[in-house]
Amino acid sequence: MRRFLTSFVAAGALLIGANAWAHHPFAAEYDANKPAHLEGKVTKVNWTNPHAFMTVEGKADNGKTERWSVELGSPNALNKHGWKRNMVKAGDEVTVKGWYARDGKHVINAEGVKLNRTGRELDARSSYHDAAAN
Amino acid sequence: MHRAFFWSALGLSVALASSCSSSKSATPPAPAPNAMANTTPLIGDMKPVVSVKELMEYMIDPASDYVFDSVKTIVQPNGKVVEIVPKTDDDWKKLQVGAVTMLEGIYLLKVQRPFTPAGDVNNSVGPDANELSPTEIAAKVQKDPVEWNARIEALRNVGLQVLEIVKKKNTQELWDASENLDEACEACHRSYWYPKEDANFYRTLDKRLHDAPAPKGAFVASPKR
Numbered sequence: 001m002r003r004f005l006t007s008f009v010a011a012g013a014l015l016i017g018a019n020a021w022a023h024h025p026f027a028a029e030y031d032a033n034k035p036a037h038l039e040g041k042v043t044k045v046n047w048t049n050p051h052a053f054m055t056v057e058g059k060a061d062n063g064k065t066e067r068w069s070v071e072l073g074s075p076n077a078l079n080k081h082g083w084k085r086n087m088v089k090a091g092d093e094v095t096v097k098g099w100y101a102r103d104g105k106h107v108i109n110a111e112g113v114k115l116n117r118t119g120r121e122l123d124a125r126s127s128y129h130d131a132a133a134n
Numbered sequence: 135m136h137r138a139f140f141w142s143a144l145g146l147s148v149a150l151a152s153s154c155s156s157s158k159s160a161t162p163p164a165p166a167p168n169a170m171a172n173t174t175p176l177i178g179d180m181k182p183v184v185s186v187k188e189l190m191e192y193m194i195d196p197a198s199d200y201v202f203d204s205v206k207t208i209v210q211p212n213g214k215v216v217e218i219v220p221k222t223d224d225d226w227k228k229l230q231v232g233a234v235t236m237l238e239g240i241y242l243l244k245v246q247r248p249f250t251p252a253g254d255v256n257n258s259v260g261p262d263a264n265e266l267s268p269t270e271i272a273a274k275v276q277k278d279p280v281e282w283n284a285r286i287e288a289l290r291n292v293g294l295q296v297l298e299i300v301k302k303k304n305t306q307e308l309w310d311a312s313e314n315l316d317e318a319c320e321a322c323h324r325s326y327w328y329p330k331e332d333a334n335f336y337r338t339l340d341k342r343l344h345d346a347p348a349p350k351g352a353f354v355a356s357p358k359r
Contacts, residue, residue: 023195023316023319023320023323025257025264025265025323025327025328025331026264026328026331026335026339027257027262027264027265027328027331028257028264028265028328032262032338032339032342035342035343035346037346042209043211044208044209044210044211045207045208045209046206046207046208046209047206047207047208047209048202048203048205048206048207049202049312049313049315049316050202050316050319050320074313074316075313076313076316085207085209085215086215088209089209089213090209090210090211090212090213091213097343098343099339099343111339111340111343
């Protein structure tokens with residue numbers, strides 16, 4: 001069981017470990033000229049610093065169903081935006097708006113996430129985004 | 135020319151930084167009875183091997199991952215929620231390895247070294263250039279070395295906090311410390327690495343995203359500001 005869990009976590013880390021650096025400029029990883037739209041089903045949520053991540057299987061702008069890693073703000077920033085840890089569950093249908101990764105990997109930096117079940121829109125940006133904008 | 139300016143700026147900045155962080159005197163200080171208690175004297179010269187950028191990439195950033203990765207909540211595909219926290223002595227030992235490496239590595243940022251490897255100017259040229267060049271960073275440090283030192287000390291304080299938490303094995307405080315670490319890292323990066331990602335940058339992003347044509351029936355994020 002422990003081995004399974006370790007393997008699972010390791011696989012998850014590979015999937016979400018799209019960023020070589022824990023901290024990075026937006027423009028180093030994401031393309032400000034490529035707005036992203038993704039609709040699909042959440043398969044995993046990882047609440048961790050410095051960024052939380054969701055794994056979503058769904059259709060992006062190309063219409064194909066694929067697995068995407070969605071980078072969110074830090075857990076602290078998400079809490080301030082009204083997120084709760086039990087709010088998004090595996091299997092939930094969501095719509096994500098954000099930005100595609102520069103390198104073409106299946107990674108999106110989310111600006112907003114809509115929970116299709118309730119229609120609630122949640123701000124997914126980082127606290128730095130807010131700090132810079134204030 | 136740029137290179138000469140860069141090294142001059144670096145030299146001056148480090149000299150200024152040193153004058154702010156220590157009480158240098160003309161005569162060599164007496165040997166400290168306890169080297170851990172006296173942070174000023176060095177036993178010998180320090181010769182850096184890598185740039186600030188490489189020090190971050192190969193030492194401080196991976197060491198910080200020990201802290202970030204030590205505590206998390208994972209909602210698994212089967213719906214099960216798994217809380218990852220240090221549990222065993224080995225878990226805490228690994229965390230301590232990361233904390234000590236990070237903590238000691240942070241002070242190496244005070245040692246004179248180039249900000250980037252030779253030939254690396256960061257993402258400072260071109261249409262999407264959002265990062266400061268090493269020359270610009272050096273000039274900024276030269277202009278206000280107190281800030282450079284203050285940010286190092288702020289980061290180090292978080293490292294000290296983590297070490298204390300390891301001693302107490304307090305997982306809740308570990309989560310708080312990981313947030314503090316995130317904020318300390320990011321505050322410094324936003325000042326020296328990508329200050330151009332400011333309010334205007336994000337307003338432009340927000341507007342561009344809001345104005346982007348969405349597929350039929352798609353959700354459009356509400357403009358927040």
